[in-house]
Amino acid sequence: MSDDLGALPARYRTILCDVWGVIHDGARLFPGVARRFERWKGEGRTIVIVTNAPRPADRVEADLVAMGLPRASWDHLTSSGQAGIEALTHPPRKVGFAGSRYDYDDLTAHGVDIAIRGEAVEEIALTGLDEVRASVAEYEEEIGAWVEQDLLVHCLNPDRIVIHRGEEVVCAGALADEVAARGGRVQFYGKPHRPIYEHALRLAGDPDPADCVMVGDNPATDMWGACRMGMAGVLVTAGVGHAAYEWGAEFENWRPFMTVSGL
Numbered sequence: 052m053s054d055d056l057g058a059l060p061a062r063y064r065t066i067l068c069d070v071w072g073v074i075h076d077g078a079r080l081f082p083g084v085a086r087r088f089e090r091w092k093g094e095g096r097t098i099v100i101v102t103n104a105p106r107p108a109d110r111v112e113a114d115l116v117a118m119g120l121p122r123a124s125w126d127h128l129t130s131s132g133q134a135g136i137e138a139l140t141h142p143p144r145k146v147g148f149a150g151s152r153y154d155y156d157d158l159t160a161h162g163v164d165i166a167i168r169g170e171a172v173e174e175i176a177l178t179g180l181d182e183v184r185a186s187v188a189e190y191e192e193e194i195g196a197w198v199e200q201d202l203l204v205h206c207l208n209p210d211r212i213v214i215h216r217g218e219e220v221v222c223a224g225a226l227a228d229e230v231a232a233r234g235g236r237v238q239f240y241g242k243p244h245r246p247i248y249e250h251a252l253r254l255a256g257d258p259d260p261a262d263c264v265m266v267g268d269n270p271a272t273d274m275w276g277a278c279r280m281g282m283a284g285v286l287v288t289a290g291v292g293h294a295a296y297e298w299g300a301e302f303e304n305w306r307p308f309m310t311v312s313g314l
Contacts, residue, residue: 057090063283064096064263065264066097066264066266067099067264067265067266068098068125068265069102069265069266069267069273072214072267072268072287073266073268074120077215078215079118080120084120084314085120085124087314089124097258098124098125099126099127099251099254100125100127102131103208103209103242104130105130105178106130106157107132108129126255127255131208131209131242131247132240134247134250139158139163139205140163143162144164146165146172147165147172148165149179149181149223150180150181150223151180152182154179172202174202174203175205177207187221194230194233198230198235202236203238204227204236206239207223207240207241208222209223209224209243211271224239227239242267242275242276243276245279248282260282264284265282266284267284267285267287270286270298274307275301283307287314
């Protein structure tokens with residue numbers, strides 16, 4: 052197993068790349084990322100950024116450019132937030148919301164009709180935790196109500212945790228897991244679920260998955276999704292992948308063929 056991305060086999064013409072923990076830490080690009088992307092592009096590879104961010108694709112792109120990653124250094128980008136927005140606006144209807152004010156503004160700006168407090172809804176747009184609470188336990192009242200009322204919770208970020216400036220931050224996936232564990236209804240968007248990978252491949256021109264590699268830091272999302280799709284995987288240990296991970300029986304003999312500390 053190599054630990055040198057410079058030795059990435061030429062057969063992997065399409066690279067799917069995660070964002071948090073691989074490209075940046077939530078605020079700053081990791082050293083060497085822009086240079087690595089430039090090298091991949093110079094080798095004629097297609098780069099598709101695939102993120103579980105609950106934000107629309109154009110917002111994610113703008114954030115990356117603002118951090119210093121040139122737009123010309125990648126080919127396409129897709130986000131779980133964009134997939135969720137499509138589902139929440141086709142057909143248009145009122146939905147509840149749980150997340151930050153920043154996410155609320157993004158959703159409404161992209162056509163999601165969020166109900167005011169007290170309005171009856173049958174669905175919840177879940178993007179993450181708000182600016183005040185930091186744990187699943189602090190959402191006991193909301194989770195209980197969603198389950199009791201049999202609301203469909205649209206989880207626009209399946210990640211459980213991400214690393215933000217070196218600290219672990221709880222994400223929407225952790226709340227959604229608790230809803231599902233109590234018998235509630237949840238629709239997940241993003242990795243490791245097939246739709247976001249299939250969309251990424253369509254953006255790349257429908258290459259054979261065997262000629263694609265997923266670069267990510269999360270075994271449970273990035274690597275499991277790659278395994279399910281028949282892709283190769285590169286595990287980046289700068290993000291959540293640093294923790295010991297028990298590769299379950301569902302992976303069978305699949306493992307990331309390369310582990311690196313960063314791009």
